[in-house]
Each structure stands twice: as C-alpha cells, then as structure tokens.
Amino acid sequence: MHSKSFLLFVASLLYVLPFSEKPIDREAFATEATEYSWNQFRGPTADGKSHSPNLPIGWNETTGIRWKTPVSGKAWSSPVVSGNTIWLSNATKDGHRLSLLAVNAKTGMIRKDITVFEIEDPMFCHPFNSYASPTPVVEDGCLYVHYGSAGTACIDTATDVITWTRQDLPCDHHRGPGSSPIVFEDKLFLTFDGFDQQYVIALDAKTGKTIWRTDRSIHYGSDDGDFKKAYCTPTIVTHNNRTQLVSPAAVATVAYDPDNGEELWTVYHGGFNAAARPLYSHGLVVICTAQGDRLLAVRPDGTGDITDENVVWKFGKSAPTRPSQSVVADQLYMVSDTGIFSCIDIETGKVRWSERHSGRYSASLIESGGRLYACDEDGTCIVFKANPQFFEIVSENKLNDGCMASPAVFGDDLLIRTKSHLYRISSVSL
Template sequence: MQGDRSKSSFVGGASLGAQDRDNRVEVPPAIVDSTTMNMTLLIAALGTLVPAQEWSQYRGPGGKGDATASTLVTSWSKDSNVVWHLPVPGKAWSSPIVHQGHAWLTNATADGKKLSLVKVDLKTGKIAGDFLLREVAEPQFCIPYNSHASCTPTARDGKIYVHYGSALTACVEADSGKVLWQRTDLPCNHHRGPGSSPLLWNDRLFLIYDGFDVQYVAALDIATGKTTWKADRGIDYGTDNGDMKKAYATPALLEVDGKPQLVCPSAGSTISYDPSSGKEIWRVKHGGMNASSIP
C-alpha cells in the first residue's frame, strides 16, 4: 500500500513495437502525491499514440506485468510523451485496465458510500461513461492510505468484472454500463479496506477474502455470479489477533505439469487450489502477515 496521501495518478504507457510484433500498452501501478482527492489518468506515447493491446487484468496479460514490446516509454513530463490527461474526482488505488479501446477505472468516494466504474475513450481522453454501481449506507472502516476502490477490475468479451471487497462484486456490460449481476453477500471484515483483485479463468471469477474475521477463496460463475466453490483457508495463524490474519494478495493461475493451479498467497501461508473444484493441492507455511504480492 502507499503512504497516507490523497491524490493518485494512473499512468498508461503506449509503445512502438517491432514490425513483427503487436503494439502494446503498459499500465503501471498508481503514482501518488499529497495535494487533492483527484485521480489523473495520463496516456503517454512515443511520438504518436499507437493502437492499444488488451490489458484486461491486474498487471496485464497473465498477470505478468510484461508489455512484451521492443520499445517502451519510460519518462513523462508536461511537454513530453503525454497525449492527454484527465482529472477524475474520487479516491481509488486500483490500476486501470484496457478493453475494447477504452480504459476502465474502479472508483469510489473517499468515504466509500458511492462505488463506481469509469470508462475513458483512449483516443480522445474523454469520459465515455461514469456508472454508479452501488451506494453503501454504512461502509466498512478504511485507513487513509487505502481506498474503497483498490481492487483492479478484469474484463473479457465486452464484460467488465469489478470487485470492491465485501461491499460489491459485479459484472458490467461494457457498451451500456448495465449491471448484469452483482454480489453483496460475500462477508469479510477487511478492517483496513480491500486490496485483492479478481482473476478470470474459463467460466470462473476467483476472489480472495483474507479478512480480520474470516479467510477464504471463492469462485463465481461468470454468467450468473453464483458461487461455484468456496474454500476456507483453515490456517493456524498462532494468534487470535485478526490483524495477523489479513492479507491483500491477488491470485495467479499457473500451469504445473500440464495442469492448472490457482495459487493464492495469504497471511502466514500460500495455498494452491484446483481451479475447477477448489480442492487444495498444496500449501506452504512461510510466516509473515498482510501478504499483498502476486505469485
């Protein structure tokens, strides 16, 4: 997490790849300063803006954080490599994604009472949609250096999957902003605010809930939002202190010996699951607390 600051700037870097490669877009993590409560989305280019590759999840394709281009923009200034910038009022520590020619940002008010999704046209820098998804009467407590919209969305086939921890998980139609399904019944006391981003695989959406009170992994059917399986962590933390049980990690889908594994770090242990059934494959107890890494 970042320090106690009040403005986040999301930066998108476009690149000019070699002729035999697709042009790529990299969207690095948030950069913050301490002036206002606005988010600023910057789109940068090396000379000219080039077509954007899909960057449809946290850390891009496969969660690898790799734009795979021969040339990437590495510096930006007011006069260099910035095509447009767009102030977006709100407080959100999530990263933007790129899907179907638009950047998508989860957003929230600082108090967490309004959760929204912002759609930005990559060519013009204009807001193409600002969709209020839920109003929360009594949001959970969130520390100042986190936000109520810290989970990066993911997308596929014209659908955006957003996650705001236990407050809301939803599938949104990209063209219209219509909510196709939503879940607000997956309990977790985040105690400091949410941070784990969702992951798509086949017909499943994977979510990690490592909270102060409960710790589990859930798989939802992407067509209906219904729970396909749920696996309690079952970790011996060696303490009743919920602060030692919280974590903010994002899962990763890895292939081992030709078979998929869903690897989910947590406080104290990392556990691998069969993504189809939720059956545990292995676990490693390594100690530590508040894990926020991705394998």
C-alpha cells in the first residue's frame, strides 16, 4: 500500500473509532457484571438505584473517559444494557426515521443502526422534546422500543431482527412522546396520555397482540386536551400482597390490576405534563404531579377514590416536573427542574434541607453507594452525598454537551448520553 493511501486508511479508522484517552485495558473487563443489567428507564429496580457502590465520582473530557462515541440525530431516551450491548433508541430531528443503535459496551463502536420505522408525516414535536424520548426496555432476550403513537417494536437481541411491530395505537401527543414501556409477567405496558386520547394498554410481550386496554376514567375538569397530557412511566408495586400497575396521569394517578386492567384505586392531585416515574418505598407511593399538589406520598391500598383517606403528606415547594427522585435509607432526595436540591423524610414529608444550585435539570437521579448523581442540561453532573443533615457536594463534573437523558450503569461504570455523544465513564485508572 502506498504511504499516502496508508495514511488515508489510518485517518478513516480514527474518524470512526470512538474517543479513548488510552488503550483499553482488556483485564478491566474480566469481571464486568451483567447480572443486574440496566434494562429499563431508571434501572432494574425502577428507582435509579445502582447495584454497584463504586461508580466514578470524578471525570471531565480528558479524565475518566473509557470511550466517547458520537451519536447523530436527536433523542432523549436513556441507554439500556443487555449483556455487552448498549442499546439506544434514536430519531432524526424531523422524526422521519426512528431507529435503534446497538453499541459494543467494551469498545463504544456502533455495531448496528437499525431502522425501526420510517414516518412519512410525523406529528408535531416540541423542540424541547424529541421523537425518541421513551427509553426502551430489555427482558428475556427481547428489546421493546417505543416511539409513542408512531410505533412500538420488539427486537430479538441475539439476531437484531424485528419480531413484531404495532403502529395502530392512536394518540395525539401534541408535544411529542415521553412515557417509557415496562414489562411485567410477559406483558408490555404502554401509556398514552395525549391531547385526544388517554389510555393504558397491555400487549403480549411475545406477539404484540393486545391483552387489555383501559381508557382513563379521570374527571379532568376541562375539555381542553392540553390539560389531559402527561409523560409518566408507570411502576409495578406489590403492597400487602396486591400487585398494582401505578400509572400517573394528568390530574390523577390510577392503579390498575396488571392482569386485566381493572381500576383498583385513584388519587386526585391536579397537575398535567408530569414526567417523573413514581417510587415505592416504606409502604408509600411517591408521585410527582408537575402542578397541583406537586409531590405527594400515598398509601397504595383501598379501592376507588382514596384521595381523602390515603394521602400521607404533600410537598409543594421546589418539587421537580421531569427528574425522578431517589430514596436512600429513610430520606427522599430530589432536584427540581431549576436546580433546587432537597431532602425530605419519606415517611413524614418533613423537609431536612433544600438548597438552590446552578443548572436546569431533566435527567433523573441515580444512586450508588450513598452518593447521588444529577446531570444537568448543560453537561455538568453534580455528585452529592445522601446526607440528611445538609447538601454535601462530592464533585462537579463537566462534559462538552448537556444531558436530557438519564444516566445508566454498566458494571462499575457510568453511561451518560449527552445531546451529541454516548460516554462510558470509569473510575478504573485508564
């Protein structure tokens, strides 16, 4: 090969290879854990809790980066993990191409870019949102990717083959999709809280066929569909031996029987456009409502309208709209959209501390070893201790671009998707 051709060949390799500050230490991958793969929005326990207590606490663009991979398009969904593959749902900015990226977790190389749907006439999506904001879910060798009413698909993770699709679930999201799919006992649950229709549906995870659909029976108090929208991801809760699908909506939250879609209880709290995922801890469901009561804790028992009997506490100040909270020991930690960090007693709602910091936030918190991670929309990640006495910052870490997606975990490493790149961040000496 001529020297000029060889140099061009090397340059082309450097262009496609992800950034890595130093050569990869293969031994560092020998004990990577996949038992607790980060398989859905907010991880395997649906609450942002990492099973690794050793996530990195310090990094920047030149330190702690195992690899950095450019990601084209515009998508706010979080990474999910299956084995040694990181999956990202993706979309073009105009919403015409909805896709799925398979990234090699060891090298950061994009090994597959799958076109899932091509949309001739996409619905309007607000510039703050994206056409691929719902996070996929991986379960038993199948990945379920959801783009709201534009389509839902199942992909075999061993072959990368699409095994079924649905594009017949109507909803005018009005501002774009947001609710992520979840899987429980061979059912895939999807939530549609749109301008025109509001319903929850369960599909057979293997075939995609409808098992049940339940329309919302909420009294919204308005005929304006803008006040009926929500973007929340539901959570499965088992309380007093009763399993429930707890699904926040505009104005109210409803718990359904996951087997048949029957309504179990409803709590009214007001608000619309909420996006945070509910938490279950200490026998309480914590619900973020965006407006109205803002944040409340509910005992998830009883039937019918339980608003008057089962609301334990409310928190009206500095509650988030989009970032989901985390529980450590007996405390609930949160960051508001505008950068107010708070700690409250989860059983009583008593405020331990609340302090404003810089930044605007959409990403949900994650927790590791008594530390919490909050990534803002400009690329700064605040690591702070789960300390009920005061706001104790461990580190502030800056990347070149901001985060709309919530971070994920691979072994002892962080996966951070910014608006332009996917990073694997490590505390291992690189």
